[in-house]
Amino acid sequence: KQEVTQIPAALSVPEGENLVLNCSFTDSAIYNLQWFRQDPGKGLTSLLLIQSSQREQTSGRLNASLDKSSGRSTLYIAASQPGDSATYLCAVRGFQKLVFGTGTRLLVSP
Amino acid sequence: EPEVTQTPSHQVTQMGQEVILRCVPISNHLYFYWYRQILGQKVEFLVSFYNNEISEKSEIFDDQFSVERPDGSNFTLKIRSTKLEDSAMYFCASDKNSGVSTDTQYFGPGTRLTVL
Numbered sequence: 001k002q003e004v005t006q007i008p009a010a011l012s013v014p015e016g017e018n019l020v021l022n023c024s025f026t027d028s029a030i031y032n033l034q035w036f037r038q039d040p041g042k043g044l045t046s047l048l049l050i051q052s053s054q055r056e057q058t059s060g061r062l063n064a065s066l067d068k069s070s071g072r073s074t075l076y077i078a079a080s081q082p083g084d085s086a087t088y089l090c091a092v093r094g095f096q097k098l099v100f101g102t103g104t105r106l107l108v109s110p
Numbered sequence: 111e112p113e114v115t116q117t118p119s120h121q122v123t124q125m126g127q128e129v130i131l132r133c134v135p136i137s138n139h140l141y142f143y144w145y146r147q148i149l150g151q152k153v154e155f156l157v158s159f160y161n162n163e164i165s166e167k168s169e170i171f172d173d174q175f176s177v178e179r180p181d182g183s184n185f186t187l188k189i190r191s192t193k194l195e196d197s198a199m200y201f202c203a204s205d206k207n208s209g210v211s212t213d214t215q216y217f218g219p220g221t222r223l224t225v226l
Contacts, residue, residue: 034214034215036217041222042219042220043201043217043218043219043220044153044201044217045217046214046215046216046217049214089153091153093215095166096141096143096158096165096166097143097155097158097166097168098145098153098155098203098215099155100152100153100154101152102151102152103152
C-alpha cells in the first residue's frame with residue numbers, strides 16, 4: 001500500500017528565503033507526482049506535475065524534482081513571499097487515484 | 111480557464127439524512143473523482159468514474175455511497191444515511207486521462223459537509 005510522507009510538517013521562514021519541502025513515498029511504481037497548494041478551508045490548486053520519466057519541472061519560482069528510485073521528491077521555492085503561506089501537499093498517482101501526503105504548512109513572515 | 115465547480119459550498123445535515131453533493135467537471139474531461147478530507151487529516155481517495163461506471167473505489171466507499179452522472183455535465187456523490195464521521199470536506203476532481211495516467215487532476219473548491 002502506497003504511503004506518502006512529508007517533512008517538515010510545518011515551516012516558518014522570513015520573506016526572501018529559499019526553502020525546500022520534502023516528500024517521500026514507499027512504492028516507486030508511480031505514474032506521476034503532483035504538488036498542490038491548499039489555503040485554509042479552500043480547495044487544492046495544482047502547482048506542478050512531474051511525470052515518472054522526468055527528473056524535474058519548473059514553474060516560475062517553483063522547482064520540483066523527482067527521484068523515483070529512492071521514492072523522493074522535493075519542492076524548491078525561491079525568494080519566498082508572504083503570499084506563499086499555505087499548506088503544500090504532494091500526491092503520487094497510481095493508475096487513477098492520487099495518494100496524498102499530510103502536507104507541510106508554510107508560513108512566510110514579512 | 112476551465113475549472114471544476116462544486117455545489118453547495120457548505121452543507122449541514124442531521125445524522126441519518128441523505129445528502130447529494132454536486133460537481134461539474136471540466137467539459138472535455140473523461141475521468142471524474144471524489145476525494146474527502148476530514149479536518150486535520152490527509153486527502154483520501156473515494157472513487158473514480160469513467161464511461162458511466164465506477165472504475166476504482168476505496169475501502170471507504172461502501173454501500174452508503176453512490177455516484178452518478180445524471181446528465182452531460184453533472185457528477186454527483188450521494189451519501190444515503192449520513193454518520194457523524196462523514197463530516198469532512200469533499201473534493202471533486204477530473205482529468206482527461208487519455209489512458210496513459212499522465213494527466214493533471216484538477217480539483218474543485220470542495221463542499222464542506224457537517225453532520226450533526
